[in-house]
Amino acid sequence: MTIRNALRDHGQRYRPRMACLKxxxxxxxxxxxxCTGVKSQPQRLVITIIPHAITGEDIIAWLADRxxxxxxxxxxxxxxxxxxxxxxxxxxxxxLVIKPDASLYRxxxxxxxxxxxxxxxxxxxxxxxxxxxxxxxxxxxxxxxEQYNHLHKWMNHKWDFVVMQAxxxxxxxxxxxxxxxxxxxxxxxxxxxxHRPPPGTVSAMDYGLDRxxxxxxxxxxxxxxxxxxxxxTQQSIMRPRVKSSVSIGALVKYSATYSGHDPFLSKCLPSxxxxxxxxxxxxxxxxxxxxxxxxxxxxxxxSFKELLSDPRGRDDxxxxxxxxxxxxxxxxxxxxxxxxxxxxxxxxxxxxxxxxTFLARGAxxxxxxxxxxxxxxxxxxxxxxxxxxxxxxxxxYMLMKKDSYGRYLKSPVFKETLKKAICPEExxxxxxxxEQNARNRRPxxxxxxxxxxEQEQRAKMAANAPVDITQLxxxxxxxxxxxxxxxxxxxxxxxxxxxxxxLAHTPVCPSPISVALDSTSASERRMEASDGEGNTxxxxxxxxxxxxxxxxxxxxxxxxxxxxxxxxxxxxxPKCHTAATTSSRIQPITPDEASQxxxxxxxxxxxxxxxxxxxCRIYPIESEDEDEENRPASRDAVGTEEIICPxxxxxxxxxxx
Amino acid sequence: xxxxxxxxxxxxxASGDKALADGKALVDSLIKVVAxxxxxxxxxxxxxxxxxxxxxLRQTREKAQNLAGDICHHLTSHLRDKSLPDGQRKEMELxxxxxxxxxxxxxxxxxxxxxxxxIVSLADSASLVHTGLExxxxxxxxxxxxxxxxxxxxxxxxxxxxxxxxxxTMELEISQIDRMIDDMEMKVNVLRxxxxxxxxxxxxPLSSTDSVSMAVQSIDEEQQAPTxxxxxxxxxxxxLLLLVGVFFVAATLSLCIFFFS
Numbered sequence: 001m002t003i004r005n006a007l008r009d010h011g012q013r014y015r016p017r018m019a020c021l022k023x024x025x026x027x028x029x030x031x032x033x034x035c036t037g038v039k040s041q042p043q044r045l046v047i048t049i050i051p052h053a054i055t056g057e058d059i060i061a062w063l064a065d066r067x068x069x070x071x072x073x074x075x076x077x078x079x080x081x082x083x084x085x086x087x088x089x090x091x092x093x094x095x096l097v098i099k100p101d102a103s104l105y106r107x108x109x110x111x112x113x114x115x116x117x118x119x120x121x122x123x124x125x126x127x128x129x130x131x132x133x134x135x136x137x138x139x140x141x142x143x144x145x146e147q148y149n150h151l152h153k154w155m156n157h158k159w160d161f162v163v164m165q166a167x168x169x170x171x172x173x174x175x176x177x178x179x180x181x182x183x184x185x186x187x188x189x190x191x192x193x194x195h196r197p198p199p200g201t202v203s204a205m206d207y208g209l210d211r212x213x214x215x216x217x218x219x220x221x222x223x224x225x226x227x228x229x230x231x232x233t234q235q236s237i238m239r240p241r242v243k244s245s246v247s248i249g250a251l252v253k254y255s256a257t258y259s260g261h262d263p264f265l266s267k268c269l270p271s272x273x274x275x276x277x278x279x280x281x282x283x284x285x286x287x288x289x290x291x292x293x294x295x296x297x298x299x300x301x302x303s304f305k306e307l308l309s310d311p312r313g314r315d316d317x318x319x320x321x322x323x324x325x326x327x328x329x330x331x332x333x334x335x336x337x338x339x340x341x342x343x344x345x346x347x348x349x350x351x352x353x354x355x356x357t358f359l360a361r362g363a364x365x366x367x368x369x370x371x372x373x374x375x376x377x378x379x380x381x382x383x384x385x386x387x388x389x390x391x392x393x394x395x396x397y398m399l400m401k402k403d404s405y406g407r408y409l410k411s412p413v414f415k416e417t418l419k420k421a422i423c424p425e426e427x428x429x430x431x432x433x434x435e436q437n438a439r440n441r442r443p444x445x446x447x448x449x450x451x452x453x454e455q456e457q458r459a460k461m462a463a464n465a466p467v468d469i470t471q472l473x474x475x476x477x478x479x480x481x482x483x484x485x486x487x488x489x490x491x492x493x494x495x496x497x498x499x500x501x502x503l504a505h506t507p508v509c510p511s512p513i514s515v516a517l518d519s520t521s522a523s524e525r526r527m528e529a530s531d532g533e534g535n536t537x538x539x540x541x542x543x544x545x546x547x548x549x550x551x552x553x554x555x556x557x558x559x560x561x562x563x564x565x566x567x568x569x570x571x572x573x574p575k576c577h578t579a580a581t582t583s584s585r586i587q588p589i590t591p592d593e594a595s596q597x598x599x600x601x602x603x604x605x606x607x608x609x610x611x612x613x614x615x616c617r618i619y620p621i622e623s624e625d626e627d628e629e630n631r632p633a634s635r636d637a638v639g640t641e642e643i644i645c646p647x648x649x650x651x652x653x654x655x656x657x
Numbered sequence: 658x659x660x661x662x663x664x665x666x667x668x669x670x671a672s673g674d675k676a677l678a679d680g681k682a683l684v685d686s687l688i689k690v691v692a693x694x695x696x697x698x699x700x701x702x703x704x705x706x707x708x709x710x711x712x713x714l715r716q717t718r719e720k721a722q723n724l725a726g727d728i729c730h731h732l733t734s735h736l737r738d739k740s741l742p743d744g745q746r747k748e749m750e751l752x753x754x755x756x757x758x759x760x761x762x763x764x765x766x767x768x769x770x771x772x773x774x775x776i777v778s779l780a781d782s783a784s785l786v787h788t789g790l791e792x793x794x795x796x797x798x799x800x801x802x803x804x805x806x807x808x809x810x811x812x813x814x815x816x817x818x819x820x821x822x823x824x825x826t827m828e829l830e831i832s833q834i835d836r837m838i839d840d841m842e843m844k845v846n847v848l849r850x851x852x853x854x855x856x857x858x859x860x861x862p863l864s865s866t867d868s869v870s871m872a873v874q875s876i877d878e879e880q881q882a883p884t885x886x887x888x889x890x891x892x893x894x895x896x897l898l899l900l901v902g903v904f905f906v907a908a909t910l911s912l913c914i915f916f917f918s
Contacts (some may be wrong), residue, residue, distance in 0.1 A: 027778060028786070029776075029777070029784050029786070032777045032786050032787045033783055033784070034783060034787070035783070039767075041788075042789060050789050050791075051787075051789055052704070052787040052789040053789070085770040090739055106788065106789050107786050107787055107789075108774040108786075108787055108788070109700070109702065109703045109772065109786060109788040109790075110702030110703065110776065110777055111698055111699040111700075111701060111702065111769060111770075111771075112699070115769075115772065117772075118765065118768065118769070121765070123761070123762070123785075124762075127900055130859070133859050137859070149858075152858050154695065156853070156854060157754050157850065157851075157852040157853070157854065158754055158755070158854075159854040159856060159858070160751060160755060160855060160856045161688070161754065161755035161758045161759070163857070164685070164688050164755070164856075164857050165692055165758075165759075165762070167687055167689070168688050168691075168693075169692040169694035169695060169696070171689075171800075172689075172692045172693045172694065172695075172696050172797050172800055172801075174793065175796040175797045175799075176696070176792065176797060177791070177792040179789075179791060179792075180790050180791065180792050182788045183788065184696070184699060184790075187699070187788070190755055226888045232721065335824050367745050455849060494689065508840065
């Protein structure tokens, strides 16, 4: 039997089973037993005496005795019974807790017990509020007033009925004796405090989301039902099994390591916000905090995963890697994470970006992965999907874990952080302060704002990001204004530059040669000054200022000179020019006059023979011999470095060329 | 109520008004019965639960169902009548909405009573929850059944099959109400969002505010204001009496002047 719902929708509207309710009912029936239950006393009001009132301390004593638990747990259990609405307080009716003193409580009548099957109807609430208004005008509290107005608006068609029913219920109540009337009023009031709690309080009846299927109906035994059982059991058989000694050992180890850090099992310094309404714990552990707490830093030593999953730990690790000049690993890992968890629209661009920054030959932040992984990755990149970089990411993760992590834990960066970490004092609130805290509760920052802040921070970091000097060979010179980033802000559009914001400043990339010829000395000076960490903002506008015509002019000059690319490179200061070149090639959509890549043979830096058709120019480094051979053969004497994505090369070969 | 089919304006509206008034009276009484049923249902499972209470519940239920059947016929027939003038149709729709809400409330209460009688059995009197109630609800039942007094025969012993029998009858009745609601929805299409109520947003406080009961209730609350309430009313009555006295004195004086002048 269900309560009729005139809407008859077929969505998620069934309340999930709340097993605690049935159990609480059993406990309550035991408690109210006149012989073996909690002993009751009469409540004395002005004129009347109402029986069956029980004191808080009696309830707690009975619970502790019945279940053989200590007083603290009995108190929590009692509070749960009150919060669910099986017992209601007679004084201070809005705070649903058990006080271990002589304050009085009473059992709620079964009609008002919380049920799983039937949701609490708004019509009833409207009738209740109307009744209270009849009794004494203006008695409704602010939130009740608001609710009343809201219900009046959307239940308007029923409003006559609501008012009439309220009047009739009021009149019917008058027929009862006075003490009974008082008791009934208290019962109803307690019921609505539980089911329509005032704002800012936590309701024990919060059950999360509604379910799609009704848990109270029996499932019909259709063939589909049996099929599901069969599939489930088959999968259970096929599951990989682990020896219980191994799995239990792992569980024991986990519990032993983490039990001190669990806010439920052990103390939460300074205090658990859910219990004391004091949010110091959360503010001290925010992700962008300067000085972390000691517990947090200790967690970083548990495993590499812990370190990476904590944003503050990741920052620390990043700092360490910066000092070791291996920051590209972490940046690559983060880029892969971003790809995995990002939107599907941006996936293609992100994959391209990552390839160009980390994987391609001549990439500015080239990561060191083995040939097999590289081959798999690049082959997969032809049809990029979310997990295309998984193999490479795992490799880099393992590399960081086995190598850098160990060194990080012994490094001065970590030691410094550990020394500076704070250990907050435990709060000791008394009752009054707790109530004050409860009153001063404020909502925290909206997640939208937090996300915006994170994005701003990421953009800032991307802008000021360090450039790694990994290999200083002619092929892998770092690109200053293809600066590294730790996350990709949503790319503005497909046609625009898919990479970072400030590349938009350089819509026309100057020829490397022109830049070199004009500002060699300047760039050399700049290079010395920066010492590997480029202030990319300075360079990018420099490059961007040069005009297209100059580039064309200088290119012609170059062609006339017929200088070999190698000598050209030798004369150039390594920093800017490849940058400019590569940046000119980076934008795959914008056609570039001088950018036709000569077809090359596939080289193999690691001297591993691989069968790959010549169209796939994937390997980052060619052996120098092959390069020398190819260069005179190339049609364009520019022969500049070009980071080509495998999928682009295919189209280029077919289309342009 | 016979179907009104003639197109003569006066007759139509007159009989239509009568139909409306009848319908309204029926719905009002159903609302009253449902309100009383709720009060009775709130005692089920508590320490005042007894055979008498169950009997009262049953009688109230029967009355409610009879009324519901009557109203259903009445309203369905009128609302399916296409020739009903617009104003009356609106009124009918209002009554319809009130009737369906009543039925829903009744349905809820019946389901809850069935549920509770499953959890807390009458046979085991120790398990009846001590809720603090003392008196019975026979006055409420009397009000529901519109009888001046309810004469209940006290049955001391609980017949063994009574509970299961009661359960099965209740289940039957609940399914009956279910079907009635279903039928209603099928037969008549009332657009609920088009229905506009007449009444005020706030129910006016009923005139006889029982000062004593209010004092008793307000002591339960923590607010300090209520103790002034009975005094206020006493002062109002006092002022009124004073004015009346002054008026009488003035009247007698004027009479004296009239007679002796």
